[in-house]
Amino acid sequence: MGDAIRKLREELPVVFYREPSFDIYRDDIVFKDPLNNFKGIGNYKRIFQALQFTGQIIFKAVWIDIVNIWQPVDNIITIRWTVYGIPRVPWEGNGRFDGTSEYKLDKNGKIYEHKVGNIVRNSPTKFKLLPVVELIRSLGCPSTPKPMYFETSSCLSLMQWRHFG
Template sequence: MGYAIRTLREELPDVFSKEPSFDIYRDDIVFKDPLNKFEGIDNYRRIFWALRFTGRIFFKALWVDIVSIWQPAENLIMIRWIAHGIPRVPWESHGRFDGASEYKLDKNGKIHEHKVHNVAMNPPTKFKVLPVHELIRSLGCPSTPKPTYFEISSQSLSVAPCYLRLAWARCYLQLCHMLSLANLGEG
């Protein structure tokens, strides 16, 4: 059992680039996912070959992160994993699949069933890491909305001189106008 856990922990991250060891599996292994069921070690080998083949064609980089491994029962190994991929496309992109693998073992510690479930494609991230230029841009933006009480109607704005189209210029002219009215009232 310990050998199977250790082998899975070491080999799962490289499953898209290297062929795994098959000595931890029985010859009559059954693989199940939400859509398929395969039986036998030869078919199980073909699954991994197909993953490596299609991965090299469609992705620049492809890897697996193991989130956790635990043993909820004596004959069961559970692995929560995240598969990441950077596809071969002309724009910047990243794909992600979260899922879990359940491995059932016989009394000799050999895996006789591998079941994949809870697969989620591109789940929402809890935190977004901003690039430096977006971080600087977000810090430079005011946190309060632009006041609209000095706005001039769009009709008068279209015929107004270009300096009046600037909000700060309109505010300044409104302030000067109010001060001149106040001075007229005092005089």
């Protein structure tokens, strides 16, 4: 089990760029996610190839952060992960997916089932990092002076009209 945990911890963050080693999986592995069920190591390998292909087409950069790894019961490894991606679009943007992977291991320490779940797209971040310009604006200090006497307020004009009208 230690070998499986070590390899998952090392290989999962770079799975969009490098094929993982498949020696920790059984040939009859079952993969499950909310939409799919696949069986067999050949199909499992194709899942990673598809991830790499779509990841490189859709994103300029894409990576996985492992948030937590734990063993809720014997022979099960659970990983909470976050996938970050910067899409290939002309405007600024990014994507985020949070989820879990549950791996079931046999008595020999080989993974025979991988189940993905709890997927949340663009979940809120705990802390938002702002560029310096946005940080200054959020503090109420515009970066360039803006004379107030050039602005007119329709509300003020209406109030003045009622008062003097």
